[in-house]
Amino acid sequence: MSRRLVFFDCETTGPDPYEDRIVELAVRAQGKHPVVTRINPGRPIPPKASAIHGITDADVADAPRFEEIAADVQRMIDGHVLVGYNCIRFDTILLDAELRRAGQSGCIDFPEIDLYQVWQRSEPRTLAGAVKRFLGRDLEDAHTAAADTEVLSELLAEMIETLGVKADTGTLVALSKPPEMVDRDGKFIRREDGVICFNIGNKRGEPASSDEGFLRWMLGKDFSPETKAIAKKLLRGEEVAA
DSSP states (O other), X not given: OOSOEEEEEEEESSSOTTTOOEEEEEEXXXXXXXXXXXXXXXXXXXXXXXXXXXXXXXHHTTSOBHHHHHHHHHHXXXXXXXXXXXXXXXXXXXXXXXXXXXXXXXXXXSOEEEHHHHHHHHSOOSHHHHIXXXXXXXXXXXXXXXXXXXXXXXXXXXXXXXXXXXXXXXXXXXXXXXXXXXXXXXXXXXXXXXXXXXXXXXXXXXXXXXXXXXXXXXXXXXXXXXXXXXXXXXXXXXXXXX
8 A cells, every 4th residue: 555544443323324423433553553532422222232332321421522623533544545445434523513613624535435335336226237246147138127027036045044034024125225214315314313314505404394384495495205205294393203
């Protein structure tokens, strides 16, 4: 590698990289021991987040706030290439936001290696790529509806066996929908505590139930029927199924 690498990962209060906070940060410069720091986020850690990473409010009660360590973190990563997993859409954004709030220069313009994206690009998640990966052959007549459909049942059976997934419809349906997804267009997002928030413009991260006027505004705009149906449910106070 021609540039020095720094490996990093964040555990957080939730899934929104712009609004949530870091509760644990691990940074390891290439060839060195990792530096792992618990951080007091200055807000309660939702139980659903604790269930994922095991960090509770009590665990970080005496930990430093991010602004107390921000200068050290900035020095550790300056001049390095960031390396993470799915970092380009989450960890890097979150770390940059924390650094900038603390008066540092941030890291959003650093070169980065996202191992998730490397995997995606090297082993494409196309149907043809899945057939090659799980069935060990090329997909004949790819991108014709008949050929694509013909292979799906065989592919499903092989994926269940290879990945060890339960072969029941409920499990497979649940695995097919990201936990934060509310509508397919992504105009709403579900926080880890189950609260549905706006995911557009300057309303991003705000609970949708907090602004009926904005929900009504959405109904008059060119959003998808699904998105509008969810906005109507929220206006009526109805539950939106996960």
